Amino acid sequence: MNRPFNRIPAAFCPFCKGKIRKPAKNGLRTLSDFPSGNCDCGAVYVSDLTGKNGGEAMIDALATACDNDETRAFSLEEGKDYTMKVVGYEARTHSVTKRGHYKDGKARLYFVKLTAV
DSSP states (O other), X not given: OOOOOOOOOBXXXXXXXXXXXXXXXXXXXXXXXXXXXXXXXXXXXXXXXXXXXXXXXXXXXXXXXXXXXXXXXXHOOBTTTEEEEEEEEETTTTEEEOOOOGGGOOOEEEEEEEOOO
């Protein structure tokens, strides 16, 4: 029996819609527990595989975007100095999913893009 092939949407950057690489160990932040990556458009992303460490993942993404300068990262204002977007993520297939409630335990990608400052 032939079934239609349901194509799984590959993971992409919500800013430029370009495909992204699978998150890997963050070489810039050696103490980071979150795999991360960067998009060609300049956005940085961090993967929270449990979906339950959102605050820590957001801080990690912001600090990574600021070249590990935490003082600068904590001085920035969302909407003015940077934009953050969150998407649901399926790590096994490296694809985007519907983002559910934070208590559902689904993985998420946190994207940060700094504005020209």
